[in-house]
Amino acid sequence: MNEIYVDLAVIGGGPAGLASAISAKESGVEKVVVIDRNSWLGGILPQCIHDGFGVEEVGKSLTGPEYAEMYIKKAEEKGIKFMKETMVLSFNKKLQILAVNKKGLYTINSKSIVLATGCREKTRWHALIPGTRPSGIYTAGVAQSFINLYNIMPGKKVVILGSGDVGLIMARRFTLEGAEVAGVVEILPYASGLPRNVVQCLEDYEIPLFLNHTITLIEGKERIEAVTISKVDENMNVIEGSEKRIECDTLLLSLGLIPENEIAKTARIEIDDLTGGAVVNQDFETSIPNTFAVGNCLQVYDTVDVLSIDAKTAGKYAGEKLVYGGKEKFNCIKVVPGNGIRYVVPQKIDRTGKVIISLRVRKPGENLTLVIKAKNKEIFNKKMPWVNPANMVRMEFNVSEEIFSYESIEVELK
Amino acid sequence: MRNFEVAIIGGGVVGCAIARELSKYDVRVVVFEAGSDVASGASKANSGVIHSGINSPPSSLKAILCVEGNKMFPLLSEELSFPVKWTGKFVIAKNEEEVDELERLMETGIKNGVENLEIKEGDEVKKLEPNISCFSALWIPTAGITSPYEFTIALAENAVENGVSFLLETEVNGLNKKNDIFSIKTNRGEFKADIVINASGLNCRKIVSMVEEPDFDIYPCRGEYLVLDKNYRYLINSMIYPVPVKEMGVLGVHLTPTIEGNILIGPSAEFIEDSSDISTTRKMMKQLFHEAKEILPSLPEKGVINAYSGIRCKISSAGEGLADFRIEESRNFRHMINLIGIESPGLTASPAIAKRVVGMISNIIDLREKRDFKVRKRKKRFSEMSVEEKSIMIEKDKRWGRIVCRCENVTEVEIIEALSNILGAKTLSAVKYRCRAGMGRCQGGFCTQHIVRIMEKNFGMKIKDIKLKSPNSYMFCGKTREENE
């Protein structure tokens, strides 16, 4: 067993981990280490070779690898240490991390931890589809890594189930590589990916989007041969007689992403069932003091830009807390999602001043108002010309001392 | 080598158990398996229950071999190191009328030699199974669970370790006999043998018809399952069965814990035409959930994460009631032993079936016991090792320090060992069933790419030849772009 002592350990070297490590270092923390199980840094970004990254943050449209490179360079310049090809197995409330790599097992004793373990894709488990279980069924991200990182082509005639962003992007990618994309099948009445991706990845290539449809049968004894798609009614029940058979040799699943928190669970961090990520305060501190959660393991962000901005905030706060000690705190109040809201982050607030609240609405709508209430009293509102579950809503809210006389505040959509 | 004393057709649990039993003797044995790995048929897709023997009529082969097989599992699991858990089983009576059925089952069980049967009152059951409500229940402590594919793989690999030849992706498509010698035609050429064992499961009739007119029919009966997420494992402690459904000759939709920690719901029972149609259907998925909910009202719908099906090899139709196993030498072709209608409890009975078949073989040829018969040593998985053990392993071979499957914590060494299996099975499923890589919550999202790399790099496999599980289940259509483009 190897023993290492650090000030701040970041688990996960994707954009969130790198951004928070850099900010922590800039706040004056001495020994910062980023641990990642991959042989590369940048997390999922090296396989996202399309552009569109960084527009909001740096005003330029970069590819995933370029965006990652920007952070990797900066992290190297700042003297951050990296442990690559190192898998974190667990950690505990004393902030000791157990990790393993080809040189052996490590205990990494840290004073502060940032969790930046990213997300994983929903699998076939999340959409029970009747039929056979042949080869040729991939999650969109796995297909993306095969094509973009390993130069391997999964198939030539593709149907995509789910209209998440990764699936939309892969519809275009497969088309560009000469495959035929027979359609994207979405059970909801609207696409779950970003509107700009629907235009740039489907409409520009005339790929059909079947809304209110789902796949009701998979055929093929060995390799997939066809799927049957069916229309659903407003309660998502299959409408008999609406079946349509589409031949294909590949089915991609783009059913959405889930925060990856198996490591967080080893330390019994409190998890929010609604986000799938840790319960955090406005500064991204979790239920374990001096342990923070950032990036897609906290909540699934729309774009990497906003994710990095939040991760920097968290890194800065984690750093300052280590260097200067914590700020004055109030007793924690809860932030709960009310009518029309699927989730809110942070789930608790324990200081005054400016905080940013991120949330997702339940369904699309126009001309609505977001309201924050404390015991039925409205304390904040924001007009929303339109809302869409695919677009995360962010609002700045100034926390005054008086709200700490309540137990909780509620966010709702009117 | 193309000449053998014994040729076994079919690498399901029955064929593999026979091969392993024969490997204790000095005899040249070959197994032909059409699939890309053993356990490609019913032996992979069943409930994984080690039955006690209460369900078959006294003195039937099913009863005798089930009870005998059940008792062999503790030793087998030690010699072959595959997992077994003696969870016990409840058959529940929902009302007073069904109690008669429990008593009948108990009586049959006692006649069959099943020990320690007991009828418990509903409140007593509740203490052991807090989520189950019933009038009363038959408690069967000798019923257990196993991992059917791990068991079959262990039998096969141990057989090969002791000299048996296994030929995968080798389908028998012709059989005849001249001068007391069988010639067996396959897609890999012709082989010769003195004795042929037909353990081809659902294909048993097809193989028989290669040499004579069969005197039986096959009525394939599909059983579909739902799989419940591991988070709900706590819902039951033992197996929970309803009283058997008589008309179909099946045990009814039940709840079974698995070795991996899931709960199985099923199987359904539906006679079908195509004996290879292992589809799942929307209709059955709904029905299974509905029936299971009657047994376990707190069953959560969102807990269902998977579905699969297996096909029973029935030799009696819906109205005809139960048929027995048939284990017999062909009437016209001596030295051809047919295993016909090996449906449930075939998994449980398989080691006893093997003993019986080897007994029959010993009447034909002289079987001399080997002195150097080897059992299988259990290797600890990385995830089961202590911190010290892990450190030692990494020091010995640094590839123990590279985790390839993050969900089940499987290391590079374990993947390579799985791919180096003595049977030569090289599909992604073969890896999964041997070391669990890809079996976890991300379903291979993270590790598939790394396993594919290992297949390419360490085993020189071509991308186009990589398969999921069966001979034509190709994963890829090739390179995206040629290297020099």
Ligand SMILES: Cc1cc2nc3c(=O)[nH]c(=O)nc-3n(C[C@H](O)[C@H](O)[C@H](O)COP(=O)(O)OP(=O)(O)OC[C@H]3O[C@@H](n4cnc5c(N)ncnc54)[C@H](O)[C@@H]3O)c2cc1C
């Ligand atoms: C398949 C896929 C495709 C995507 N494509 C796009 C896209 O095109 N555009 C876009 O804006 N967003 C995309 N996203 C969203 C993307 O995840 C985010 O934009 C961004 O990469 C998330 O940053 P992160 O740092 O939170 O997570 P990640 O980039 O996923 O980084 C997490 C890192 O943590 C490491 N890690 C996790 N657990 C451990 C452990 N136990 N030990 C050691 N290391 C660990 C991982 O190896 C990984 O490197 C995609 C996501 C996925 C899953």
Ligand SMILES: Cc1cc2nc3c(=O)[nH]c(=O)nc-3n(C[C@H](O)[C@H](O)[C@H](O)COP(=O)(O)OP(=O)(O)OC[C@H]3O[C@@H](n4cnc5c(N)ncnc54)[C@H](O)[C@@H]3O)c2cc1C
């Ligand atoms: C739904 C279901 C649930 C069950 N539950 C249980 C249970 O809980 N407990 C229990 O004890 N039993 C159970 N059983 C019964 C048990 O699964 C079977 O009895 C057992 O698996 C039969 O094994 P087998 O080797 O005869 O057949 P199989 O496993 O079907 O093996 C036959 C093999 O032969 C191969 N083959 C076929 N034709 C050829 C050919 N021409 N050339 C080469 N190879 C060929 C096939 O590829 C196959 O691998 C269940 C069965 C089903 C269907």
